[in-house]
Amino acid sequence: MSLDLLLVVFAGVLGLLVGSFSNVLIWRLPRGENVAFPPSHCPQCDHRLAPRDLVPLGAWLSLGGKCRYCRAPIKTRYPLVEGLTGLGYAVIAALFPFTTYGAGTLGLFVLFTLLLVASAIDLDTYTIPDELTLPGVALGLAFAALNTRSGAAEAGLPTLGQALQGALLGAGLLVTIDLLGSWVLRRFRERQYPETPIGYQQISLGLLAGAWLGPWWGLGVALASAAVNLAARRAVRIPEIVTLGGFLVSVMLGSTGFGPGLILMVQGALAAAGGAALVAGVYWWLRREPEAEEDAPFDPSAMGFGDVKLAAVIGAFLGWERLLVAVVVAVFAGAVLGLAQLALRRENRVKFGPYLALGAVVALLWGGGIVAAYRGMLGL
Structure with a gap:
């Protein structure tokens, strides 16, 4: 087995473990709970979970999707988040190998986790916690600094300057849409x-x-x-x-x-x-x-401020060019799927965070090619 393939397998296993912790974040952050204490427990019967109850995917499958102690159903979101994180980490490790990108690969793992956790919380609560986005911007800038030193920037990841520009333009673009849209709503x-x-x-x-x-x-x-x-x-x-x-x-x-x-x-x-x-x-x-x-009273808003900060996270990790790809994909997906959601459920609010996350994944995987093709069309 080659080193790169071995690292892909390792990344997948790491993703399963991180996915288990992501479920803790998804449950506790919106409720303002400490993410470390108390230890993991069943939200229904409050029984502390043993290590065998925390094995990613395996515990849920062996228990038939029910709590070992009170037999209350366990949401399918738990194994879904674990599986998606494991798969996402493996794909990232395959496309952005450690041997070439170094710490940049770890940065993309962090970005994927932030996007998945933010999307799940947004779907549940219509909010994206600051505890994810604002430290996420700082982490994006920190990994960009490592990209500059390690040579990952030459392989396509942003330098510190490009990450800072991406964070500012990401937040600025979405907050401008919010400002103008809210002005129209009023x-x-x-x-x-x-x-x-x-x-x-x-x-x-x-x-x-x-x-x-x-x-x-x-x-x-x-x-x-x-x-x-x-x-x-x-x-x-x-x-x-x-x-x-x-x-x-x-x-x-x-x-x-x-x-x-x-x-x-x-x-x-x-x-x-x-x-x-x-x-x-x-x-x-x-x-x-x-x-x-x-x-607190508030004025009508066209977009949640959490989306603004999530766009800054994406810009910090991917740079401003891929950020633009992510926003275009998010707007298109939000327009199509959001209208379908409104028609089927008759909701008057669209959760934009998951669409931004989808756009970021598309930008990560294919953004470089899309940007290169666009430049070719312009003769740049």
């Missing part, structure tokens, strides 16, 4: 409940400023606005007709060749908005008060 009326000190108003301001000043100055303007809110101890309103309307006018001017140019303006705007969104995400994660959050 029939272009102003937000009734602006966040303070930092929130959507500062992100909108960063979007406008980034178009003209570039990403870092745009982010600086957004943070300066947050500082004003802190000093005033209230939300100093920034009309969206100025920020979002100004951004749309800026794009129109850029398309005519005015200012820095359309491409630079859009890149600067999205990156600045993405940076402001991630800063806001970290701030509210650290300041979160679950009980107050449940009762």
Whole structure:
């Protein structure tokens, strides 16, 4: 057996074990429980599970899908998550072998786990926990730094600079869709409940400023606005007709060749908005008060903020080019499958996280070829 094949088998076994732990994350994170303590137990009878009850796939099959102690049914999601993780790790190890990609392969394992856990939680709760996405962005940047040092970047994985750009553009693209879509849902009326000190108003301001000043100055303007809110101890309103309307006018001017140019303006705007969104995400994660959050009033939103941060994770691990592939696939899949879901179940909310995860997997497996083909069409 060759070394690469042996590593693929090892990766599959590792995936089964990680899949078992992923089920713990899927159950405990939305409930705010510690993921390490208490030890694994049956959610029905609360009996502590023995090691033989935790064997991936085998325990569920040997028990006939029922708890050994109370005979309550065990969700089929448990073996499904374990099996998908094992298969996913094996495929990644085969396509991105350790001998070529080194730590980059481990990074892709982490990305796959984050995507699967986020999708399962989103399907259950319509939320994607910050405990997954925000550390996930940091992990993506850390693995990108290792890619730069190990040579995996030459094999197709992003460098640290490309990962940072991907994270900012990923968050910026989705938060811009959210901003504009929410503005339309409110029939272009102003937000009734602006966040303070930092929130959507500062992100909108960063979007406008980034178009003209570039990403870092745009982010600086957004943070300066947050500082004003802190000093005033209230939300100093920034009309969206100025920020979002100004951004749309800026794009129109850029398309005519005015200012820095359309491409630079859009890149600067999205990156600045993405940076402001991630800063806001970290701030509210650290300041979160679950009980107050449940009762807090909110304005209509076109997209969950968890999706924004998940897009940043994808951009950090895959870079901005494959991120764009992931978003296009997610939008197409969401449009087709989401409409079918709405028709069959009559739901008025679409869980976009799983579509983003699907797009990321497509981008990981075929994104390089898609980007190369697109460049060939443009003669680049």
